[in-house]
Ligand SMILES: O=C(O)C1=C[C@@H](OP(=O)(O)O)[C@@H](O)[C@H](O)C1
């Protein structure tokens with residue numbers, strides 16, 4: 101296994117151009133494929149999750165040309181749902197933003213599709229989405245455990261109607277249903293059953309659908325109405341915003357170490373909920389300013405916070421390691437679904453924070469972190485979770501070296517992370 105040892109760091113400053121958003125890249129690619137017309141996409145993310153979407157679209161007969169650096173793409177939309185004459189198997193890695201939305205869009209298409217992925221994908225639930233799709237006519241078979249991929253879809257389109265979907269495990273189920281809705285034969289009414297987690301990701305979905313010409317009547321995130329007769333139409337050119345979750349590591353580095361870091365590509369105008377990460381750093385005591393397309397953070401004396409971070413589950417992981425440098429304990433609450441992401445993130449986070457000396461309470465849906473007087477040197481296991489690798493790079497701001505096991509796992513969303521981190525912390 102590859103490892104990377106970070107010697108103790110004391111400084112972070114500079115400017116970072118943040119690569120494209122995973123959430124936006126995969127939504128834009130899917131809607132561009134379904135839309136009428138050609139879409140020219142710039143600042144596309146080049147990472148495993150996006151490659152899985154691109155490979156699936158190619159197999160589904162979508163024509164596109166990628167630039168050599170894979171960061172811009174010209175894609176000819178089908179102007180309709182997918183239609184495959186031969187049975188297809190699509191491998192989607194561990195990309196939730198590919199598996200869930202493609203599953204719904206394929207149910208609304210024609211053909212026989214088998215959706216596979218990495219072993220961890222087979223432990224990540226999808227049953228709530230399938231339960232919502234079946235009353236609309238979807239024929240889905242679980243090839244392994246019920247409620248989980250791999251799946252076999254015998255697709256013959258979706259009818260309209262009124263359905264309920266549970267939102268307490270992943271917002272991606274609702275996102276998937278929303279994006280497939282215009283492909284259904286009639287009006288679709290979606291009722292959210294119970295709590296909806298990760299709500300800002302629904303805003304990203306509605307924003308992207310609107311960009312492609314589809315209006316959704318959002319009734320307080322509890323009921324969504326999508327009128328039939330709407331078709332996705334290409335807006336022509338689309339630029340993908342920088343990834344707000346990827347920005348969090350650099351902003352946290354500035355808050356911890358001193359100096360000033362400005363990230364470009366994501367700012368006050370961003371549609372991504374994770375732009376609010378910097379506000380959390382502000383509550384911890386950092387100095388924060390926003391421009392339309394940038395965010396800047398400088399050091400303050402950091403104090404612990406006690407916050408519900410359900411709305412920003414990805415960036416919340418960065419708060420967990422930033423908490424190592426606060427004066428006093430930090431609690432991150434209402435993050436049960438950390439358990440069903442790339443790994444069980446509550447358990448992984450607790451285990452690795454203890455290795456550097458923190459005192460940690462792991463609850464069913466929360467984590468409390470009391471920082472040690474001095475961080476200990478440790479080899480951090482990353483559990484094939486890009487965010488474990490990235491957020492533990494911040495532990496190197498203590499006085500002891502930190503080894504990151506399998507740093508290459510950042511390829512899921514941010515292959516060049518450690519190079520950029522080295523530039524900012526040099
Ligand atoms: O829709 C999206 O793009 C995402 C939604 C979130 O997942 P959940 O809704 O499962 O929390 C987030 O953690 C994931 O990285 C991306």
Ligand SMILES: C=C(OP(=O)(O)O)C(=O)O
Nearest residue numbers: 194195196197414441442
């Ligand atoms: C949860 C994540 O990914 P996915 O899109 O696979 O759900 C993540 O990137 O932190």
